[in-house]
Amino acid sequence: MFRNYQKLYTINNLSINQNLAGLQSVRWRRKPRWLPTAPSKVFKVPERHVLPYDEKIEWQRLNNNYRTQVNSIRRYLIKEVEERQKMFELQETPADEEAEFQRCFVMNQEWNQEIAKGRISRVEGENEKRREEILLNLEKRKQREEVILHHVEERVKLEKDVAETFITRETVDRAIEIALANPVDFNYSIDTNGKRSDIVEEQKSPENL
Amino acid sequence: MSAIKLIGRKTDFKGKSLWEILGNLKNFGENRVVVRSMMERYPEKSFMRVLQVETLPNEENRKIRVLVEKVFRGRKYDKPVWIEGASYKTDYRLLSKKEEADYCKVQTTEHENIKLIDPKMEFPPLLKEFLIKETGNKDIKLDVFLKRGHNKFYKLAKEGETPNITIPMNIGKPASQKLYKGLDL
Numbered sequence: 198m199f200r201n202y203q204k205l206y207t208i209n210n211l212s213i214n215q216n217l218a219g220l221q222s223v224r225w226r227r228k229p230r231w232l233p234t235a236p237s238k239v240f241k242v243p244e245r246h247v248l249p250y251d252e253k254i255e256w257q258r259l260n261n262n263y264r265t266q267v268n269s270i271r272r273y274l275i276k277e278v279e280e281r282q283k284m285f286e287l288q289e290t291p292a293d294e295e296a297e298f299q300r301c302f303v304m305n306q307e308w309n310q311e312i313a314k315g316r317i318s319r320v321e322g323e324n325e326k327r328r329e330e331i332l333l334n335l336e337k338r339k340q341r342e343e344v345i346l347h348h349v350e351e352r353v354k355l356e357k358d359v360a361e362t363f364i365t366r367e368t369v370d371r372a373i374e375i376a377l378a379n380p381v382d383f384n385y386s387i388d389t390n391g392k393r394s395d396i397v398e399e400q401k402s403p404e405n406l
Numbered sequence: 407m408s409a410i411k412l413i414g415r416k417t418d419f420k421g422k423s424l425w426e427i428l429g430n431l432k433n434f435g436e437n438r439v440v441v442r443s444m445m446e447r448y449p450e451k452s453f454m455r456v457l458q459v460e461t462l463p464n465e466e467n468r469k470i471r472v473l474v475e476k477v478f479r480g481r482k483y484d485k486p487v488w489i490e491g492a493s494y495k496t497d498y499r500l501l502s503k504k505e506e507a508d509y510c511k512v513q514t515t516e517h518e519n520i521k522l523i524d525p526k527m528e529f530p531p532l533l534k535e536f537l538i539k540e541t542g543n544k545d546i547k548l549d550v551f552l553k554r555g556h557n558k559f560y561k562l563a564k565e566g567e568t569p570n571i572t573i574p575m576n577i578g579k580p581a582s583q584k585l586y587k588g589l590d591l
Contacts, residue, residue: 245416251582258581265550265573269527272551 418444419497424489425468427500434459439501439510440474450480451509453501457486467494477510478557521560521571525550528575 228235248256364372386394420443428435435456445452454474462469471490476483501509526547529537537546550573552562563569580586 242413242415251584254581255585258578262573262578265552266527266530266575268553269548269551269573270530270533273548 419495421497421499423468423496424472424493424498425470426496427498428456428459428470428472431500435500438503439506441499441501441509442495442497443499444497445478448479452478452480453510454487454489455510462490469493479559481557483556519559522563522567522569523550523552523560524569524572525562527573530575 388394424440427440428438431438436459437456439453439455441453454476456472456474458473460471462471469490470493471488472493473486473488476487527550528534529546529548534546538544550562552558552560560571577591580591583591
């Protein structure tokens with residue numbers, strides 16, 4: 198199990214390459230505490246380091262002094278900060294707070310007015326633009342409708358012209374007569390242009406019958 | 407008998423656990439004196455007189471609860487102390503009854519070798535410069551802070567007492583000059 202983890206946490210899996218591009222940065226280069234003892238270290242008894250007496254007492258003295266220094270300075274700074282905080286709190290009276298609020302309020306009002314001026318001019322500009330846009334759209338719409346109306350009228354005119362040839366209740370007899378008088382023969386051939394190759398007989402009106 | 411070869415880390419402990427000692431004594435060794443070998447490094451005597459013993463469930467490191475009258479470095483504690491968490495440590499030694507009288511002789515409330523520390527010390531150089539600029543006071547000094555405890559062997563000198571020791575802000579006076587050969591400290 199350890200070996201699997203070791204791959205993750207140690208530099209053994211660095212790709213050994215002459216090329217710098219093959220380098221890989223490793224954040225943890227040793228076994229984390231929560232993993233079991235490495236197989237190679239199971240029977241290893243670490244050597245015990247014993248400081249010589251001279252060094253030991255000197256080391257103790259330096260450490261004691263250092264800790265006292267740090268603790269004392271720390272206490273001093275804590276006290277200093279607390280005192281400043283207290284002074285700051287003492288300085289503020291309700292009247293001071295009110296004055297500070299008024300100052301902030303006035304400043305805020307000024308800012309609001311400045312912003313309001315800008316807003317009015319901006320909104321006016323926007324409205325003007327919008328009005329123009331709407332007018333333009335109306336104009337366009339009118340033109341479009343005119344074109345459509347024109348088309349419609351043309352179409353109606355065409356239909357009216359064509360309507361004269363419609364077979365109505367009154368003209369049905371006449372139409373039947375014409376149809377009977379002009380039997381149509383579709384048995385003819387066409388050339389490559391789609392034209393009839395034989396001569397077309399002229400249509401005969403019922404009067405000519 | 408074959409020779410015993412010990413393998414593993416060396417230990418500072420020397421002796422037996424409290425269970426091993428007291429479990430074999432009459433009345434669980436009440437009124438007997440045990441000593442921790444770790445405390446024998448001090449010049450003053452430290453020992454514990456057993457007042458009461460309670461047993462606990464048997465686990466890997468066998469612990470027991472022992473009420474003791476404790477003397478640490480020649481100073482006797484006001485109240486008896488319960489030992490439980492440290493009872494498994496194989497660091498206790500039973501004093502024989504012959505030894506007891508001699509060993510437990512000296513008990514003083516006030517210690518002779520107590521260190522009296524100067525309650526004022528120098529500021530660190532940069533901070534001192536800042537403070538002199540700010541306050542204009544050139545003799546500004548830092549209050550020394552020491553941990554309080556009932557069995558400490560140092561204390562801050564009060565008014566009227568002459569301090570033995572001043573905490574330096576520099577390297578100070580070396581405890582062993584040998585290490586600073588050629589340096590004038």
